[in-house]
Amino acid sequence: MQASLPAFFRLKQPLSPVSIGLAAIILIANGAAAQTAEPALPYVVKASDNVIGIAKRHLVDPRQWNAVARFNAMPDPNVIRPGQTVRIPLRLMKFQPVAGRLVAAQGDVRLGGAAAAVGAAVNEGARLETGANSSAVVELADGSRVKLLPTSLAEVVNQREYALRDAAVSGSSTWFSGLVRLAQGTVETLASATTRRARPLSIETPTSLVGVRGTEFRVAYDDPASRNARTEVLAGLVRADNPAQQSGAELARGEGAVINPAQREVRVVKLLPAPELGGLPGEVLKPAGTWPLPVLAGASAYRVQVAADAQFNGIVRDLKATSGTVNLASLPDGTWNARVRGIDAAGLEGLDAVRQIVLRTVLPSRWRATGGLLRHQGNQTELRWTPQSPEGGPLTASRYTLELAADAGFTRDVRRTESTEARATLGELASGTWYLRLKATTPDGRTLDSDAYRFEVPSNWGQTVFDSAVTLDPLPPR
Numbered sequence: 001m002q003a004s005l006p007a008f009f010r011l012k013q014p015l016s017p018v019s020i021g022l023a024a025i026i027l028i029a030n031g032a033a034a035q036t037a038e039p040a041l042p043y044v045v046k047a048s049d050n051v052i053g054i055a056k057r058h059l060v061d062p063r064q065w066n067a068v069a070r071f072n073a074m075p076d077p078n079v080i081r082p083g084q085t086v087r088i089p090l091r092l093m094k095f096q097p098v099a100g101r102l103v104a105a106q107g108d109v110r111l112g113g114a115a116a117a118v119g120a121a122v123n124e125g126a127r128l129e130t131g132a133n134s135s136a137v138v139e140l141a142d143g144s145r146v147k148l149l150p151t152s153l154a155e156v157v158n159q160r161e162y163a164l165r166d167a168a169v170s171g172s173s174t175w176f177s178g179l180v181r182l183a184q185g186t187v188e189t190l191a192s193a194t195t196r197r198a199r200p201l202s203i204e205t206p207t208s209l210v211g212v213r214g215t216e217f218r219v220a221y222d223d224p225a226s227r228n229a230r231t232e233v234l235a236g237l238v239r240a241d242n243p244a245q246q247s248g249a250e251l252a253r254g255e256g257a258v259i260n261p262a263q264r265e266v267r268v269v270k271l272l273p274a275p276e277l278g279g280l281p282g283e284v285l286k287p288a289g290t291w292p293l294p295v296l297a298g299a300s301a302y303r304v305q306v307a308a309d310a311q312f313n314g315i316v317r318d319l320k321a322t323s324g325t326v327n328l329a330s331l332p333d334g335t336w337n338a339r340v341r342g343i344d345a346a347g348l349e350g351l352d353a354v355r356q357i358v359l360r361t362v363l364p365s366r367w368r369a370t371g372g373l374l375r376h377q378g379n380q381t382e383l384r385w386t387p388q389s390p391e392g393g394p395l396t397a398s399r400y401t402l403e404l405a406a407d408a409g410f411t412r413d414v415r416r417t418e419s420t421e422a423r424a425t426l427g428e429l430a431s432g433t434w435y436l437r438l439k440a441t442t443p444d445g446r447t448l449d450s451d452a453y454r455f456e457v458p459s460n461w462g463q464t465v466f467d468s469a470v471t472l473d474p475l476p477p478r
Contacts, residue, residue: 039199040071040087041164041175047082054086058164064092088164090177090198095160098141098176099123106307106314107134107150127155130185135307135315142176143192144201149305150318152185162198179204186220205229207261212238218349232256232271232349240266256348272298272342272350281370282471286361288392289329291338293321296350299342302326303349306336310354333359360474367395367448369422369438372455372470376462381429385472387422387440395448397440400424404436408454408475431461435475451475 043054055062069077071089080086100122102111108131109116122128122138128148130136136148141159148154157179164173175198180187182205191201191212203210205221208229215236221229231240233251240257241248245264251257256271275294284291293302304326306317319326320343328336338357342350362368371386383402387395402424406413417424434457438450453472458465 038071039090039177041090041093041162041198043086043088043164045080045082045084045086046165049080049082051078051080054080058088058094059092060094061092067092090162093162093164095162095177097124098159098161100138100140100156100159102128102136103139103145104135104137104147104313106136106316107131109134109136122156122159124156124158124160127153129153133316133318135313135318137313140178140201142178142195142197142201144178144195145190146180146203147188147313149186149188149315152187153183154185154187155181155183157181157204176201178202181205182219182221184221184224186218186222188216188218190216208259210238212236220349223347226260227262228258228260228347230256230258230348234351240268242266254351258346258348269344269346269348271348272296272344274351274353275299275302275340275342277338277340277353277355280355282356283358283360283474284328285368285392286329286333286359289327289331289359290325291328291357292325293340296342298344299350300345301343303341303343305339306331307339308334308336310337312337312339328357328359331359333361358473362390366390367440367450368474369450369453369472372472374457374461374468374470376466379428379462381426381457381461382423383426383436383470384423385438390448395440396443397422397448398443399441401439401441402426402436403438404434406434408435408452410435410437410452429457429461431457431459433457436472 051065055065059065066077068086068088072086102116102118102120102122105116105118110129111120111122112127116136128136128138130148130150130152132150134150138146140146159178162175164175173196175196177198179202182203187203189203189212200212203219205219207227210217210219210231215238216234218232219229233253233255235253237250237252239248239250240259242259244261247264247266249257249266249268251268254271255268257266257268259266275296277294280292280294302321304319304321305312305315306328307315317328317331335356335358338355339352341352344350367390368388369385370388373384375382387397389395398420400419400422402417402419403410404415404426405411415427433454435452435454437452440448440450442448451474453474455470455472458468
């Protein structure tokens with residue numbers, strides 16, 4: 001955790017491109033043009049309205065009605081007509097600050113410098129920090145969710161509502177404006193698609209401003225030395241502009257861009273597809289704790305995130321792997337959700353693939369059977385496996401003794417067989433769940449026990465299915 005906030009974070013007002021001397025990015029969802037006009041809301045005049053009444057109800061300073069008239073190019077500021085639409089700049093309007101709330105917190109999460117608790121109010125000006133192996137999710141007042149990944153620092157600059165009559169409905173409508181400033185790290189944002197917005201929900205970094213209406217995206221400012229900010233769009237359609245360079249481009253779902261304030265071109269590239277995780281082992285053994293990563297064309301590195309929940313609201317590890325494996329040995333034993341995506345040469349992160357994995361500490365005296373394969377021949381089922389020593393290398397055995405049962409206690413339908421190879425005939429097997437354990441006799445006469453395993457015989461076994469790879473899931477020690 002940082003002891004103090006960077007100078008950028010201590011400013012009272014949002015930074016402008018001039019004040020920071022850097023380029024900004026404006027991303028507007030649904031392919032709309034960059035929002036260069038001043039934000040304003042439409043007011044539809046009704047028969048009972050007059051200028052003084054509207055000004056008192058909606059302006060912070062009613063004397064600013066002349067500014068509204070100039071903004072709308074009204075010939076006579078004192079003349080309005082029923083049905084006329086008058087656009088009122090947000091900077092002149094009354095507003096009500098509203099609060100969001102912290103809906104998830106994992107590990108070292110601080111709100112306003114103090115330890116944060118789930119359910120805490122997140123008001124305008126609130127600062128949120130996540131430490132290493134920690135994450136947090138803020139639900140803003142409009143229902144949008146902003147997830148801070150590990151080692152991130154952000155401030156909710158504003159959350160406010162504006163009340164104004166909408167011609168499409170009776171009475172007043174509430175319009176929302178929200179801005180979150182990211183000083184370091186990465187956020188994932190899911191913007192509410194149903195909210196009436198006074199301006200796009202925005203994520204600001206020292207070099208970018210990302211605004212969105214109803215979409216899902218990532219924003220990262222994790223390389224301050226290069227001044228680069230990156231954005232990856234997971235849903236929706238946005239436009240990216242670099243005002244300092246007077247350039248821009250549109251980003252669709254599955255596209256991303258790295259914005260360098262010193263470069264004119266906003267180069268849009270297709271994000272890497274989700275890697276295929278089906279062939280990876282579902283179990284990670286400790287103390288080694290290494291998990292192999294898939295081969296993905298175009299990936300120079302991988303992002304691996306681990307959480308206990310399937311929604312990844314409580315991310316406990318956020319790792320960047322540049323080799324073919326990632327080390328998860330620091331995680332406790334148990335069942336975890338792993339999210340993996342490729343990183344291209346430009347640093348853009350691709351689409352996610354998710355796999356549930358089990359971390360388990362291996363007892364040093366037990367060997368393991370991996371790579372199960374079932375084969376149906378005649379009326380018999382043969383099981384093949386790959387023996388692995390307690391140290392993780394190959395195991396050499398002269399004989400195997402296999403015990404098969406229909407229950408984990410090995411009391412029902414028990415069968416025993418021996419083999420001189422890493423295969424055994426199990427007899428006639430019905431579809432469903434079966435359990436096995438093995439003993440291996442080494443060439444020097446030692447007898448070693450394996451773990452006990454559970455495996456599934458697929459439906460229609462021996463009828464339409466005759467070969468099947470199976471997962472040998474270790475049972476907890478008894």
